[in-house]
Amino acid sequence: MSKQDAEGQVLAQLAEVVGCSPLAREPLSAEQSSELARVFKAMGDPVRLRLLSLIASHAGGEACVCDLTDVFDLSGPTISHHLKVLREAGLITGERRGTWVYYRVRPELLAQVATVLEPAASDALPVVEA
Amino acid sequence: MSKQDAEGQVLAQLAEVVGCSPLAREPLSAEQSSELARVFKAMGDPVRLRLLSLIASHAGGEACVCDLTDVFDLSGPTISHHLKVLREAGLITGERRGTWVYYRVRPELLAQVATVLEPAASDALPVVEA
């Protein structure tokens, strides 16, 4: 619950601070770049990035921790640590159902991040605008 | 020159390895996630992210190092270090013209990264398709 709130706040902060301002439109403020960097930092690890893709592409949009652990040559605690980092960055959410814990991605956050990146490409790739 | 080649190879590798495979479509391989993580890691620092936006949004699409250094309360070598990280990640390119060195972003790489992120959002936000 408090954990859920914290996750929600991360997303809300990102939405508020970053908004839809494209990277190439205007320079990021110190605050904006700190918020955004937190997300990129979380994605800046091969294991976490793979975890993210495993969860995102898993059937039903969610994956149990035990499914994820088997994929890597890493200890349980290490996987748990990486999942925590992703959670605290607002990229995924975790829910306990009985014995198992299921994780799913937050598509909204990924969409926001993509929005920040994309317009920079519009200088190179012509985009049809309304 | 060898430096330029190295930068080009990073981009080529990313293009080859990552391609246009969306995050939520299928799980990333260990190799793919390592390549992608390298880029996210480079963006996972507030200073570097801000440098990136400063360069991207600067008039003419390029910025001189001296323009960038003044923005931060950081020493010259530190800025130079961050620029090197961004360069080795394939996110920017540097060119010396006389006394000054000018940096500009690689929109292609940003576009590719955005492509990897975006399709995950299409599950949440309805998208109009042709």
Add this chain to the structure above:
DNA sequence: CCCCTGATTCGACGGCTGTCAAGGTAGACG
């Protein structure tokens, strides 16, 4: 109630990273 499994937290350790001061290189200008 005790144990068994799944998952997280804790404590510790090695390696990586951001930072700076000092020194080095490249080009411009006399």
Add this chain to the structure above:
DNA sequence: CGTCTACCTTGACAGCCGTCGAATCAGGGG
């Protein structure tokens, strides 16, 4: 040539980060 400015490289150091083993927490059955 000498020197000045712009930028980079090196070396060093503190702090962070990924990893593990051990301990701990949460449920589900005997």
